[in-house]
Amino acid sequence: MPREQNRISADEEAKLQRFPDIYAKNGLEEELESYCQSAVDKIRYTLIIKPALISFVALIISFFLDISYVPFLGNISVKIATSLFPAWKPSEAMIAPYSFWWLPVIVYLFFLFLSYLAYSKLKVEIVRTPASETIDRIITSYTTVVDSISTALPLIGAAILLISIKLGEEVFLGLSVPFEVKALIVLAIGKLFEPVLDQLSIEFQNVVNHVKDIKDRYFSRLQLENSKNILKQLSGGAKEFKSPEVTLKELEQYRGLLENTAQLSEAILNNFNLIHSVLEKITSYQNVSSEKVEELKSLAESISKASNSLSDEKTLMGLKHLENIVIKK
Numbered sequence: 481m482p483r484e485q486n487r488i489s490a491d492e493e494a495k496l497q498r499f500p501d502i503y504a505k506n507g508l509e510e511e512l513e514s515y516c517q518s519a520v521d522k523i524r525y526t527l528i529i530k531p532a533l534i535s536f537v538a539l540i541i542s543f544f545l546d547i548s549y550v551p552f553l554g555n556i557s558v559k560i561a562t563s564l565f566p567a568w569k570p571s572e573a574m575i576a577p578y579s580f581w582w583l584p585v586i587v588y589l590f591f592l593f594l595s596y597l598a599y600s601k602l603k604v605e606i607v608r609t610p611a612s613e614t615i616d617r618i619i620t621s622y623t624t625v626v627d628s629i630s631t632a633l634p635l636i637g638a639a640i641l642l643i644s645i646k647l648g649e650e651v652f653l654g655l656s657v658p659f660e661v662k663a664l665i666v667l668a669i670g671k672l673f674e675p676v677l678d679q680l681s682i683e684f685q686n687v688v689n690h691v692k693d694i695k696d697r698y699f700s701r702l703q704l705e706n707s708k709n710i711l712k713q714l715s716g717g718a719k720e721f722k723s724p725e726v727t728l729k730e731l732e733q734y735r736g737l738l739e740n741t742a743q744l745s746e747a748i749l750n751n752f753n754l755i756h757s758v759l760e761k762i763t764s765y766q767n768v769s770s771e772k773v774e775e776l777k778s779l780a781e782s783i784s785k786a787s788n789s790l791s792d793e794k795t796l797m798g799l800k801h802l803e804n805i806v807i808k809k
Contacts, residue, residue, distance in 0.1 A: 508695070508698055511694075512610070512691055512694060512695070513607065515690075515691065515694065516606060516607045516610050516687060516691060517607050519687045519690070520602075520603050520606055520607055520684070520687060523603070523683050523684065523687075525596060525599050527679060527680075527683055528595055528599075528676045528679060528680065530679075531675035531676045531678070531679045532592075532673070532675075532676050534672050534675070535588070535591075535669050535672040535673040535675075535676070536588075538665070538668050538669045538672050539584055539585065539588050539669060541665075542581075542584040542662065542665040542669070543556065543581060544556055544560070545661060545665060546579075546580075546581055546658070546661065546662075547577055547657065547658050547661065548576070548577040548578060548579040548580065548581070548658050549576075549579050550579070550581045551581070558570050575649070575650055575653045575654050576654070577653060577654045577655070577657065577658045578654060578655055578658055578659070579658070580658050580659055580661075580662040581662070583633075583659075583662040583663070583666065584662055584665050584666055584669060587629065587630075587633070587666045587669065587670075588669055588673075590629070591626055591629075591669070591670070591673045591676075594622050594625055594626060595622070595673075595676050595677060595680065597622065598618055598619065598622040598677060598680055599680055601618050602614075602615065602618055602619075602680060602684045605618060606684050606687055606688065610687065610688045610691045611688060612685065612688055614688075615681050615684050615685055615688065616681075619677050619678075619680065619681045622677055623674060623677050626670050626673055626674070626677070627670060627671075627674075629666075629670065630666055630667045630669065630670020630671065630673075631667065631670070633663040633666045633667065634660065634663040634664050634666070634667050636663065637656070637659050637660035637662075637663035637664075638660065640655070640656045640659060640660070641656040641657070641660050643656075644656035
């Protein structure tokens with residue numbers, strides 16, 4: 481089985497290498513469905529033989545753990561007791577119990593039938609929905625049935641055992657005890673049968689894992705292809721783009737504009753710092769009233785008008801005449 485899985489992996493890897501020709505043409509879903517169908521068809525029901533051996537050995541042992549008559553073996557419990565204790569002889573008045581040698585056989589065959597149903601169900605569902613949740617759901621349902629049957633029989637036998645105590649020794653030894661012995665053996669077989677269903681889960685899980693690997697590699701390769709296409713488009717656009725030609729005179733003008741901008745920014749920053757320091761000094765005085773603020777405002781307006789009047793031509797001419805008169809005196 482591992483060789484087949486490796487060969488399948490190599491085939492899928494070759495398909496992934498020819499990604500544009502196969503997956504782009506046929507589609508990922510069709511390829512996955514085809515792979516699932518072929519991989520599931522290669523899983524045979526005979527794979528349960530190895531994990532079923534231990535439960536089958538328990539079934540064989542059940543024929544030797546019997547207090548009644550067993551086909552081909554006779555009264556096996558009497559023979560074993562005689563071989564272990566040669567001086568012991570069975571009583572002639574010994575009660576002949578009912579034979580329940582067939583109970584573990586029927587239950588074991590039913591367990592095999594359940595495992596085949598699980599195998600058939602997995603073959604259909606994995607092709608339809610290859611997911612781990614599907615396997616867990618199916619295997620858990622059949623494992624629950626096996627565990628329920630193997631647990632219920634000993635409980636039923638215990639109930640019969642309690643009832644038979646009141647009914648007398650004949651019912652107790654003839655019916656309840658042999659049934660309870662076989663029910664306990666069925667419990668052991670049921671617990672030992674669980675590896676069969678686990679093996680089915682492992683085999684189908686390998687198919688699901690491989691499908692997941694194919695999807696991961698497919699989308700990784702698709703993402704790589706898309707990235708390459710985007711890079712090609714970007715590189716092609718970069719080749720078509722031409723930088724504008726700039727003359728030396730334009731560079732000198734641009735440099736001058738940058739210097740003027742820097743000087744202007746420095747002057748604005750200095751003025752802002754001065755204004756900020758003045759505001760801090762004003763706010764530091766707690767006794768400045770609204771009247772003083774109004775006086776400062778009117779003073780600022782007077783200074784502003786005075787500075788504006790100094791720029792007037794008539795005012796400047798008047799000041800010059802006044803200066804000449806003062807100098808002559």
